[in-house]
Amino acid sequence: MALFAIGDLHLSFQTDKSMDTFGGVWVNHEQKVIENFNAEVKPEDTLVLVGDHSWGRNLAECQTDLEFIEALPGRKILTRGNHDMFWESGKTHKLNTMFKGKLEFLQGQYFCTYNDVALVGTKGYTYEGSDTPDHAAMLVDREMDRLQQSFEAARKAGYTRYIVFLHYPPTSILEEESGFTALCEHYHAEQVVYAHCHGEERFHDSIEGNFHGIEYSLVSGDSLNWHPKKILD
Ligand SMILES: [Fe+2]
Numbered sequence: 001m002a003l004f005a006i007g008d009l010h011l012s013f014q015t016d017k018s019m020d021t022f023g024g025v026w027v028n029h030e031q032k033v034i035e036n037f038n039a040e041v042k043p044e045d046t047l048v049l050v051g052d053h054s055w056g057r058n059l060a061e062c063q064t065d066l067e068f069i070e071a072l073p074g075r076k077i078l079t080r081g082n083h084d085m086f087w088e089s090g091k092t093h094k095l096n097t098m099f100k101g102k103l104e105f106l107q108g109q110y111f112c113t114y115n116d117v118a119l120v121g122t123k124g125y126t127y128e129g130s131d132t133p134d135h136a137a138m139l140v141d142r143e144m145d146r147l148q149q150s151f152e153a154a155r156k157a158g159y160t161r162y163i164v165f166l167h168y169p170p171t172s173i174l175e176e177e178s179g180f181t182a183l184c185e186h187y188h189a190e191q192v193v194y195a196h197c198h199g200e201e202r203f204h205d206s207i208e209g210n211f212h213g214i215e216y217s218l219v220s221g222d223s224l225n226w227h228p229k230k231i232l233d
């Protein structure tokens with residue numbers, strides 16, 4: 001049983017927000033996802049989708065997009081992206097009840113996998129210049145609280161191995177440290193997986209590879225040409 005991740009599917013079956021204008025990699029990307037995932041992910045595997053799932057502005061407008069994700073192979077765990085308007089921050093528990101047996105929603109709690117690894121996560125946040133610094137700092141604090149809650153819930157349940165899933169990159173552009181990286185180091189996370197950076201010019205915005213003993217991976221779908229990235233065997 002393996003653990004896979006991908007982000008930024010930006011599905012739009014019920015809206016007219018096509019991503020095709022962002023380059024050839026986006027043309028028919030839904031079909032590439034179906035073909036690649038069915039070939040590479042087995043029913044017993046776990047697939048974590050790290051945000052920006054749908055352009056729908058509410059749950060009704062996301063129905064077909066979420067059904068598309070449900071139909072992918074494996075157990076599906078979702079984190080929240082900045083474009084996921086259907087997922088109000090206080091409604092995570094409600095979504096987990098509504099989609100029980102189909103999709104699982106990760107924000108501030110944890111999920112366990114087939115072994116002793118806890119999957120922890122939240123949306124995260126990085127300052128990108130389109131916000132006031134004070135508001136950005138408030139959002140960073142809130143998301144760091146959620147990540148800490150996630151770690152603590154897993155730790156109290158007896159877990160000592162953690163993989164972190166964020167939507168936003170763990171640091172601001174071209175930086176190598178942040179409150180998020182410090183928190184991940186404090187809990188000795190093994191890996192940090194993130195997306196949000198799509199378009200080739202953004203693929204190296206944040207850290208990748210091994211930093212201070214943690215493996216960082218960007219899994220935005222276009223950076224992977226719509227193949228899921230294997231995180232654990
Ligand atoms: Fe995105």
Ligand SMILES: [Fe+2]
Binds near residue numbers: 052082083
């Ligand atoms: Fe995003």
